[in-house]
Amino acid sequence: MSSSSDALLQALLALNRVQAQELLAQARAEYSPLEVIEILIRPALEELGQLWEGGDCALSQIYMSGRICEELLEELFGEALSDDLPETDGPPRLGIAVLEDYHLLGKQIVRTVLRAAGYRVHDYGRQDVDTLLEQVRADGIEVLLISTLMLPAALRVRTLIERLREVAPGVRVVVGGAPYRFDDQLWREVGADAVGLSAGDILPILERLGVKP
Ligand code: B12
Incomplete structure (x- = not known):
């Protein structure tokens, strides 16, 4: 864990939103929004998950940290993150969902x-x-992107894909989220067409699948 993500972890554990914001601003001077996520936010949240697993932090701290990070993301990406952006018609048809999971x-x-x-x-x-x-x-979705953080949800993707093959065989499925990073064969086991280990991976994956904007 880098010193900057450790500093963010400490700010999150203390529920110190202002300090978290300052750390984010410092990181933004040096890195792109995606790099800030990979270098700062994701490692801090993963470490927090470890602490929780070991009984060393409270669920309320995880919950509040998630909320603070949601706000930080809004600052990083601005209105691109908004749910209200208009969606236009026309190919390619991409869908994205979280399966049976609140992450x-x-x-x-x-x-x-x-x-x-x-x-x-x-x-x-x-x-x-x-x-x-x-x-x-x-x-008429052509490529379905699934995100899961709970292992049971990651395994449920197998059921989803089996049923999808019956009703819409042409749909390709790309999975991502922590369980697929912990087990690098899991995506094959659930029958997905590809896996992304970080958000930025999705663009080369779509290119490989021949899907253009
Ligand atoms: C924050 C958090 C929460 C927050 C979520 C807030 C929110 N709005 O999302 C709250 C408090 C709600 C929560 C609740 C719970 N959580 Co929680 N949580 C976390 C924590 C600490 C961080 C997750 C996170 O946001 N990471 C940051 C994001 C950015 O990372 P990410 O999702 O991995 O996404 C990145 C990549 O994976 C990739 N990616 C993700 N999806 C996709 C999809 C595609 C297509 C592609 C290409 C890429 C991609 O791109 C992203 C950016 O790079 C993790 C710890 C961990 N190791 O992940 C535990 C963790 C996931 N939680 C866990 C648990 C157990 C729970 C609870 C059951 C706790 C409880 N007992 O109540 C509940 C249940 C929720 C449920 N049913 O879904 C466990 C899961 C264990 C398991 N393997 O099944 C973890 C691993 C903690 C632990 N170590 O025990 N949690």
């Missing part, structure tokens, strides 16, 4: 990267398998 930050970042690169993307928010299948089929 939304990763999805928000991936969606922002896509929009900044000029892709149109339907954001389905948090969904269960049945509802997501229904919507993907109805909207």
Whole structure:
């Protein structure tokens, strides 16, 4: 863990939003928004998860840290993160969702990267398998991006993909989120077409799949 992400971790544990904001501003002088996430925000949150697992911090600290980081993301990306951006029609049809999970930050970042690169993307928010299948089929989605942070949700992707192959065989699925980073074969095991270990990975993946903005 770098000293800057450790400083952010300390600010988050102390629920010191002002200090967290200052650290972010310092990092922005040197790095791009995506680099700030990878160097500062994600490592600090992952370490926080370790502390929680070891019984060394309270769930309220994780909860508040998540809220503070959501606000920091808004500062990093501004209105690109907004849910209110108009979506225009026309290919390519990308969909993004969090499956049966309340960890939304990763999805928000991936969606922002896509929009900044000029892709149109339907954001389905948090969904269960049945509802997501229904919507993907109805909207004619061609590439579905799934974000999960809980291992059970990451495993449920297998069910989603099996059923998707039956009702909409042409849809390609890209997965991402912590469980896929911990186990580098998990994406193959659930039957996905590709995995992204960080938000920035999505652009080369789409290029490989031949999907242009
Ligand atoms: C913040 C947090 C929360 C917040 C979430 C706030 C929010 N708005 O998202 C709150 C407080 C709600 C929460 C709740 C819980 N949490 Co929590 N949480 C975390 C924590 C600390 C950080 C997660 C995070 O936001 N990371 C930062 C984001 C930016 O990273 P990311 O999601 O990985 O995304 C990046 C990449 O993976 C990638 N990416 C992500 N998705 C995708 C998709 C595609 C297509 C691509 C290309 C890339 C990509 O891009 C992103 C940027 O690079 C993690 C610790 C950890 N190790 O991750 C635990 C963690 C995920 N939580 C955990 C648990 C257990 C819970 C709870 C069950 C706790 C409880 N007992 O109540 C609940 C249940 C929630 C549920 N049912 O979904 C466990 C999961 C264990 C497991 N393996 O299943 C973890 C790992 C903590 C731990 N070590 O135990 N949590």
